[in-house]
Amino acid sequence: MKPINPTIEKLKPSGIRKFFDLANTMENVISFGVGEPDFDTPWHICENAVYSLSKGKTHYTANRGLLELRKLIAEFHEVRYNQFYDPEKEIVVTVGGSEGIDLAMRTLVEEGDEVIVMDPNYVAYLPAVEMAKAIPVPITLTEENEFKLKPEALLAAISPKTKAIILNFPSNPTGGVMTREDYEKLVPIILEAGIYVISDEIYAELTFDGEFASLAQFPEIRDQVIVINGFSKAFAMTGWRLGYVLSNPFLSSQMTKIHQYIIMSAPTPAQYAAIEALLHGLPDVSSMKAEYLNRRNLLVSRLNRMGLKTNMPKGTFYVFPNISGTGLDSETFCSRLLEDQHVACVPGNAFGEHGEGFMRMSYACSLDDIKEGCDRIEAFLKRI
Numbered sequence: 001m002k003p004i005n006p007t008i009e010k011l012k013p014s015g016i017r018k019f020f021d022l023a024n025t026m027e028n029v030i031s032f033g034v035g036e037p038d039f040d041t042p043w044h045i046c047e048n049a050v051y052s053l054s055k056g057k058t059h060y061t062a063n064r065g066l067l068e069l070r071k072l073i074a075e076f077h078e079v080r081y082n083q084f085y086d087p088e089k090e091i092v093v094t095v096g097g098s099e100g101i102d103l104a105m106r107t108l109v110e111e112g113d114e115v116i117v118m119d120p121n122y123v124a125y126l127p128a129v130e131m132a133k134a135i136p137v138p139i140t141l142t143e144e145n146e147f148k149l150k151p152e153a154l155l156a157a158i159s160p161k162t163k164a165i166i167l168n169f170p171s172n173p174t175g176g177v178m179t180r181e182d183y184e185k186l187v188p189i190i191l192e193a194g195i196y197v198i199s200d201e202i203y204a205e206l207t208f209d210g211e212f213a214s215l216a217q218f219p220e221i222r223d224q225v226i227v228i229n230g231f232s233k234a235f236a237m238t239g240w241r242l243g244y245v246l247s248n249p250f251l252s253s254q255m256t257k258i259h260q261y262i263i264m265s266a267p268t269p270a271q272y273a274a275i276e277a278l279l280h281g282l283p284d285v286s287s288m289k290a291e292y293l294n295r296r297n298l299l300v301s302r303l304n305r306m307g308l309k310t311n312m313p314k315g316t317f318y319v320f321p322n323i324s325g326t327g328l329d330s331e332t333f334c335s336r337l338l339e340d341q342h343v344a345c346v347p348g349n350a351f352g353e354h355g356e357g358f359m360r361m362s363y364a365c366s367l368d369d370i371k372e373g374c375d376r377i378e379a380f381l382k383r384i
Helices: 015-023 043-054 067-081 096-108 125-131 151-157 180-184 187-193 249-262 268-280 282-305 330-341 367-383
Strands: 091-094 114-119 135-140 162-168 196-200 225-230 243-246 359-362
Touching (some): 015 330, 067 268, 091 096, 096 162, 096 243, 096 249, 114 125, 125 135, 125 162, 151 187, 243 249, 330 359
Parallel strands (some): 114 135
């Protein structure tokens, strides 16, 4: 047989999945690894999808998605985030936020372009850049700076070949956030460079301290920003695979061309579920968010008490404790913790070179599991 695409062959498998595959072969495992809510989708949201099926809503929708849904998305972003998008020309409903990232990369990037990525950051961004045959340019985010992007770091990373930057705040894996004041320092740099911003805002509703901020809120660079969002995290709808992309009309029309050829339209029942989520699901989001907050506070307190320095995350449902003081690298620490105590965490180096010395823990699990898991981690620390 002839060889396959070498870019794909060279891609490394996700560093997250390896630990879960091993954990799934073991009994009595407490997992802090899964990046999805432990809550089921609220039933009234499911019920609207079921009702749509009973009424024969089983056909394709418009490529961009149901107009009713797009209007609700536009209203939601205007009211909640002070972002303004035309539902007819600037919104595309996608198969999860992941499709949105792919659409943005395919639309913006040519072979040899440079794309700035954060390090550490979500595992899918670097492969997205590589699959587009672009050149990733990492910016190191540090614990001392609360894993924020600093203007001097952005300036140093930009070159004449820079086409775009991928941002994810609130951040997976660090839980770090950017405030409006933080972004104000970046806006003149982005404006002068003329680069695009791909802003993955899937955790926007899970901002705990202060108001959520976005570069799309700044009119002077609004048309340079592509916003990725969706229903998975806030509404506990991961399996529904429904997201959306917000951008200026030209970019939106180009991404829609790709979307119509590779997808046609997002799943119709999921779109009706999302309509119900936006109409009546915000109280559910508030309830889940309050539970995440309680879990966050308990987990951070326990980790710091046992000697694992942990910044207080201001968003998402992740913590990123520093394990460098144990003398073990991230992968060894997490492997031995799983083998010895049946506790699953994700090594920090799965999220980039500068994630080394950390591990990611998701608190999308019960308070009882957090308490028991922390007891086991503490026992492990006493043995190494």
